[in-house]
Amino acid sequence: MTAHAEAAAHGHAEHHGPPPANRSSRMEPSTLGMLLFIASEAMLFGSFFAAYFFVRVVNPDATIVTPERWATWPPEPYEFPVFVAGVNTAILVTSSFTIHWAVQSIRRGNRRGLQAGLVATIALGLAFLLTQAIEYAHVGFNTTDGAFASVFFGLTGLHGAHVAVGLSLLIFAAVRAFRGHYSPEHYHGVEIPGIYWHFVDVMWIVVYATVYLL
Amino acid sequence: MTTVADHGTGHDTGHGPPGPYAPRPRGILMRPGFVRATWCAAAFFVVGMYIVVGLRWLAGWDPIYDWTIITLVGALTAAPIGFLLGLGAFDYWLYWISGRPTLPEDHSGHGATRWQDYFRVNTDHKVIGVQYTVTTFVFLLVGGLMAMIFRVELAEPGLQFLDGETFNGLVSVHATLLIFTFMVPVFAGLGNYVIPLMIGAPDMAFPRLNALSYWLLPIAGVMFLASFLAPGGAFAAGWTAYAPLSSELPVGSMFFNMGVQFAGASSILTALNFLVTIITMRAPGMTFWRMPLLVWANFTTSLLVVLATPFIAGSQFFVLFDRVMHTDFFVPEGGGYALGYQHIFWFYSHPAVYIMILPGFGIISEVISVFSRKPIFGYRLMAISLIGILVLGFSVWAHHLFVAGMADWLRVPMMITTLLIAVPTGVKVFSWLATMWEGRIHLTTPMLFALGFVSTFVIGGLSGIYLGSVPVDIHASDTYFVVAHIHYVFFGGSLLTVFAGVYYWFPKMTGRMYDERLGKLHFWLTFVTLNLTFFPMHWVGLRGMPRRVADYAAEFGAVNMFVTISSFALGASFFVFLYNMIVSWARGPAAGANPWRAMTLEWQVSSPPPIFNFDEVPTVVGGPYEYGVPGARHAVLGDPLREGVHA
């Protein structure tokens, strides 16, 4: 056995790890890390909203032709599928509840609940992405059809990518949940992807309100 | 209350399926390292390429082999990820994801005993600090040599040996390398080494993330350099890469767009790590108001990085979309808004200039206090002014757009906020001066660099104030006056602080002393030639010589010849530094734990520090700069009840 493997085989208790650091904040480091990451992500959305704002509001010749710009967004003859996206909103909001339920379950030691909550959330997330893909296919315009399309695909696409990332995190958590990890004392591995998922959900509401409703 | 930092030992690992992790013996091809990195990068390139080809084939688009998109997806996105995978940056997480038992971070990978240890994924913050610093200096050297090349071209009016495109490429890559792969990350390197030591922590909060952050950086630098090999030459729209020009230039431009993403990801991840480390891992007694100003400076800088960097990421994404997906973000014909690029870009890049100077302010505060043997003047105000700069820094970006045709009403507010920033900056300068006042000044090399910094940086700040006022800027924008401003704040500012920091912590990092005589020689050569090189640029700039143009009017010939000659002397001074560092690292005299008799925690442990920094967590009992104050202590090491421990 190599020295390396030997050290590992003896488990944590004896490994020559660093002395414990002092904990100078009540905040769990990985939770804090995730919150800061989310702040950064929110700024990334901010840059996409800025682009949206430039195209729709600032740009003097934003929408082709009409002076009453607000009245004709998107420009004739295009339309945004407000209803389909509304259904998608409902799907995503529901998934925030299911992930919350998953986390609450493991806190009470209910592994079945954890697993069911995760699976339900993943299913809802996949449904969201599928709906969005279908929406893209039938929306009637393409990335090349003008700046309104650029910002539409930009914001919804950025959000879709975040759903995909959030889903991956949830799938990792689910794999571990089914392999027996997590307990009422140790559930950060689900809680932290959960925080991210809530963020993705809140972001969608902002995107939906801006792109489709305003 | 104590806890283990996230070394993978905590949380849920112990609750998974039992069974120790025993790494299988693996051959050279499968072992993490450069061999695996090479073939993984190649394999990922091929996969990326065939994803593109496959999708285009399915969609029936012509041509199926679109090399622009293949370069973007295969070479600039997939291959670097494959490289990181092969190097082993993701190994732990992959085990974790698959739910298999993970190797607890037993720190057998910590530290560096051989030089090869610096060429692998290493989780030790001290190793990463050195990796970062050395890598960034390599990019400084390469970027500096490029400047030498185009300075030769600029020695005389007319075109001698470069054509316009090559010249533009050299200028752009020079600035890009020096900003994104030197100035921003070099401070991350010094901070990595020093911050955990200064706050009494054994390592950073997320050591594996730290290693990944480092390895993203060389990828960015290599990408910038590789753009010279792209058909059509290197990216040539300047380091600011304004759209729509940058989305229409040859593919070399994409190397900029993507390189910036890797450099940006690297700096965001490091900043997250700094913030979490500083917030959650301070030693007992180390309140925010007892933190050394270097830690304060990196704290505020990290906030800037986390909040601002996503904007440059966004701006480069839009440019790539415009190129590859033919969107119209910045294309006026399609209803896009060309100036939008500049707004979004500068919303990052103005804060970025503070990202490149605030950590330097921190270094200078350490150095000036130690070598004046006096407490820093107005410690709290120093910290508060950092926060003032942080907040104001987000409100001035449009001073880069005064002549770009942006909304007129935005000019005056931006001018006012720009001039306001001079207030917290001035607070810092006066506080340094007051710290030195009646101090017992020791003119060591770091102190010389600190003094040099204060004097040249003030000149750069003054030219900034001129540029910040709209009427002057309308005259001086896009001329050599701006070039002079940049180089006074970057070279005379940031780079001198980096030199001060490197000399100051060199004994701590290497355990050896540099040659003081060579250090002083380096300082005087740099200081004099830097002013000779950059000061005349103010003058030709005000006379109307435009920046970023290979040719210029004959009347500026003499000054430019002078500048070129000075710049070569300036370049030569760097080799004094290089020689001093290399030779002293190899066989300088032993430095001892605390050659500067400094109070901050990093000097209370051996040089170089032990593998986990402190045997026991130290206890902080006072401020960090109580020099000359009788009986004052910053910290107590070991058992606080045992007497006779020095602070």
Ligand code: HEM
């Ligand atoms: C008193 C503080 C400062 C003021 C008022 C100021 C103001 C300005 C203004 C108005 C410009 C735009 C010039 C133009 O393009 O027409 C500018 C350019 C620039 N400044 Fe400053 N500045 C200050 C400090 C700094 C510092 C500390 C740094 C970096 C460490 C810095 C880095 C730059 C850079 C890199 C540019 C050129 C951008 C380009 O390539 O176009 N400035 N500054």
Ligand SMILES: [Cu+2]
């Ligand atoms: Cu600025």
